[in-house]
Amino acid sequence: MKKIYLDVCSLCRPFDDQNYIRIRLETDAVNLILTKVRSNIYQLMKSKVHEFEIRHISDKYEQIELLGLLDKYGNNISIDPKKLRTRAEELVSFNYGIADAAHVAYAESFESDFISCDDKLIRKCEKHVTLINCYNPVSFCKMENLK
Secondary structure (H helix, E strand, C coil), rough: EEEEEHHHHHHHHHHHCCCCCHHHHHHHHHHHHHHHHHCCCCCEECCCCHHHHCCCCCCCHHHHHHHHHHHHHHHHHCCCCCHHHHHHHHHHCCCHHHHHHHHHHHHHHHHCCECCHHHHHHHHHHHHHCCEECCCCHHHHHHHCCC
């Protein structure tokens, strides 16, 4: 089963202002991906960074929904914390934010596709990440031919 790692930006997309077409398209894509997770087509990976970031969301309803989603469908496998930290620090040296670097390092450790709505992050990944594929939710759905 293909492993996927959605960053918090992607997981939060359905809670964003849906008056913008791009946000609606990405919301539909995220919901389609999550439908496939629920159908056991994909394995949703989760990390400590997810929980940390989600616990800092001010909207309690959104926080509870996202933590519940990750609790029910998220998978975590054992990884080498030293390697994870070293890789995250390397990514920070390439001007990644700390959370973004940690998300990408986890996705690499899990050997999963990385999905984000953050265009700048995806562009950085295209430069510095060769071990995994990085996508916007819409481009992931197109590439996977999801319907």
